[in-house]
Amino acid sequence: MDKENIPQENKRNYLLWALAIFALIAFLIVLGFYIFHFKTLFIIKDSATWGTFGDYVGGTLNPIISFLALIGLLYTIHQQAQEMEATRNELKQSAEQQSRQSEIFNLQQFESTFFSLLEQHNNILEKITNNNNKIIKNKKFNNLKLSIEDESIKEIYNNYLEHEELYSLNQSHIENSNRYIRNNIRQNPELRRYFIILFQILKFISISLSTDRQAITTSFSSNNEQSREILSSLYIDPKEKIYSNILRSLIPNEILKILALNCLTLDNSTDIQNLKTFFNFQGLLNRYNFLEHLQLIFSNDVCPIKNHHEFICLFLLKTIGIDDLQGSFSNNYTPEEITDLFMNSQKNFISILNDKISKLTVNIKNYNMLSSNEQARETETILKKFSNMLSILKSIEN
Template structure:
């Protein structure tokens, strides 16, 4: 119990308490000095000696008696001071730990807020572009005046591409480019949105490195495919078939090469049927040889669109 009581006193030690302890130690030390001198002069009273030997004896007595006691009291005072400093250092350490923890929490909150802000900015631009895309798509899908017999721009372009039989994809692409004034603007909008997704999606892996190698090999960011799927969901079968023809190109130097890689990256042909009027069309079937399998996503058989 006494030990526990002493430990408790040490725990409650404060600068004010330390001052009181030191004052008691100083008073006790002064008292001891007074007692020693009193006993000496009571025993050896008389006039002051002029002999060195007498003063040497006096010094030995005083030093031998007081030095151990005063050293012991000094040690106690030193220990008390060390205990108080240790407590203050421990308090400082705990306060620094709390400050560091609070700073980490603040940085974590700010980091999450920054991520949320980046996502909101991205989605704000994305849905604005998506709105422009849908307006452009609606424009080319809406039947026009009497001069076109009530056909839409898509109908006119599909007739030029699929009904006037081309021998290969290159010929079909030439036929499509001749109608560039009708649907070229739409495909350029579609490309720019896909490019925006790949380079600006939060936590994306392409960023400013928008080249063929990065488009093809960079892993998808967590939500990257979700945004491309939202865009893809607005494309009809007809426009998807035209898209497959539109992105045909010869090599990596072609201006449509990156567009093709984006189609493959986001599986934009996954729901594309390979038939026209319920019959398999050779041009559409040949796209399976031109595009990487990734362009068709989870489609198991290139002849019917995926149910996903």
């Protein structure tokens, strides 16, 4: 027997004994009155007298005993109600405990899968960050030489700024931005693999921990603006934020920049093939404010020629726009702030190019004076490229 029920059981026994004793006392009192009044006990053989005695005892004790029985019945009903309430509470506690155990079990299952996916994520990320390619650790990005033949300058020109005619209209800026993202991000197999695993982890977090799992799951059945808005706006369980923050803490700032570019809303009206906007990915980034710690600070003492990936990143974010990713930045950046950052870097870039063009012009004059025609022609070719770059930068509408 449960220890909590022992006092209740004792209380019930006490009441039953009290009722029995009270009934016995009532009987003795009635019998005492009879003896006191008639001065005799059961020695009368007259049946009529016995009948009168029975009527007396019955008429006196029956109401008392009935009253005591009613009290006992009411008490029994009360006790049964209490027992039923206790049973309901026990069942409720048992259900709550079972629910907590189920939650713990589900969370353990989730964490097992989450950290398994996280391990795969880290392995892929390590390969990307350790690979000597154009994305993160290319020596071109870290080259401190100010050589005219600097490979970084060539890469800016050849990979992005060589098509001067594309910059006559803002629509051309967008088209070239789309092309750049396709060629340098979307078609990179390592990045594509990384973004797939990153998306799957965020999707797994949202489906497993969301309080509105049905709506979340349904939204992933399509990839459009509506599904993005659903993912962005539905209530976020605090546990979702915890695990998404764990994931984000492992991603370096350079990868976050590429992630932002990968998830921009691209213009599908251009003639560039294989373009697709990842609306659901945008929704997940917005949902978890995934880019709120992204750093896009472009210092004036940073040379855009040697660090052109920073300049291009700002240009792409400004040109294509971050309106559909605004939630992912939280209060970190607004479109206006992105534009201001780009304008500052653009002015810095133009200033450096003007300085280099002036030096190249002087060098050409010196080569001509020295009759060094070959060096003069090479320098003129470089000067033409720099002049084209300068005109392109100046043509970009802010």
